[in-house]
Amino acid sequence: MRTADDPRALARILIAPALIYIGAVIGVPFLLSLWFSVSDVTVSSAAGHFVGLENFRSALDDPSFRRALGNTFFFAIVSQLIVILLATVLAVALQKDFRGKWIVRLLILLPWVAPVSLGSIGWLWILDSIYSIINYGLYHALGVCGPKPGMTPCPVWLGQPTLAMGSIIAVQVWRTLPLATVINLGGLSSIPQDIHDAASIDGAGFFRTLFQITVPLILPILLVAVLFGFVFAFTDMIVVWVLTRGGPYDMTQVLASLAFFKGIDGGDLAGASAIALFLFPVLAAAAILLLRLARRSEVI
């Protein structure tokens, strides 16, 4: 048989270039980062020497690392809990037909499509310490805080530790909500209308249908949305880099941004690799969960 007709040979030839490319730009650097993490390599040194688990030990001893580790989990878990709640509400609302639906969908997708770094700059302006539009509203419309003597000073959104963490979580919710919503919508539209009809004939109200029929049926897809959102939030550094650079006092530092500041700004490739590798077990767990879901429900 000619190669052009042999499915197996053809399959190898067609898949090989993509696999080789992925191996070269994902596989090789990944192995390299494993080596970096047990070496003392820096930006300027050529090869580096084996130092065992020294980098991991010094990372764990470093209070700013421990803070970043905690922040990363907090940031990812809290933001995704909020996302999943809001995305379910929004998807159910969007499932109905109404006038102007296409424009609403476009608006709601904007934060996901726009480059994150640029969207975050928009928030930087909204949360500015002096010109914040939110503070303008709090002062001029509500009068709850303001610059006048005797008034509570308005919040410095990105400068006070708790508020800064709240702000980066809010922006992360803002940018991942569209993805979770459209994934949920995909799940909702796959529920046959018969099921809704049957429920309404049986007299089930809106909330009963929602919690006893809709949510259980879209649960696998809901989980997919959560897992993707969690992975994106867990490994992201853009929102933090743009809004706070990890400040104030490392209170919003996450693993990815810490690795960046240490490795690229500080030149300590070995230490930074060790920090970034702490992301890996969580990623692997997410991947395994996704695979299980794919097997069970024909859904990824």
Add this chain to the structure above:
Amino acid sequence: MNAREVGGKVVHRSVIGLFSIFAAFPFAWMLITTFKKTNDLLDPNSFPFGYPKGMTLENLRVLFEETLFLRWMGNTLFVGLIVVLITLLLAVPAGYALARLSGSFGEQLGIGIFLTYLVPPTILFIPLAKVVSLLHLQDTLWSLVLTYPSFTIPFCTWLMMGFFKAIPKDIEEAAMVDGLSRLAAFTKVILPMSVAGILTVVIFTFTLVMQEFVYGLTFINSGRNFTVSVGVPSFLVRGDVYFWGSLMAACFIASVPIAFLYNLFVDRFIAGFTVGAVKG
């Protein structure tokens, strides 16, 4: 309509309205800020949703004439086009082979390839920085051309796999009965039918390139070589001086138009995340 239905409608409208405002407000605020005069911007007591001191095009003039914004847009376009080309050349054949030629092994491999999309730039950027400097690609757009396919190929292979699975097998079989080889059936019959899928890959690859930030920030050092997503936040802010008017103009121009394009293709994107793996 009874009171309950009216109430439901009001709740529905408010939910939709609130979410739309939450999602779109930062962009609306960018647009409003673009035309504000500096003395208006720097007056915390000036009414924000209007132009008490008049509108101006000065911020746009500064953006286009005194910053590298147009050059960053050009750089993004350049990198985007080459990455689209590389992605198409590698992901389309791979997607076809996974959908049609390799049975259940292909399905496993397909899921494996998709999962590499989960490997984030924040794990790879440190070793890649070393690789890029060893290849003497530091501070060139080619470093981005080399690395961006690492996330565009997996996602687009997966998309194309789902797309090809949706095409009935009879079509190739008929072509092969007519004397075409397997390969020719793919290139001459299936590919021309797949324009919509290929266009989807082009749009998604382009938006992924436009959004990428970590590699761009890591590999590029000089202002002239930035892409738009890195150039705007790192170069239009000098020290503590923010050119808010120009900055907001740049963010709006670089993010909103592509969203309209993307919106046309979004259903296919969702399908890629949800039902791409349904057994064919």
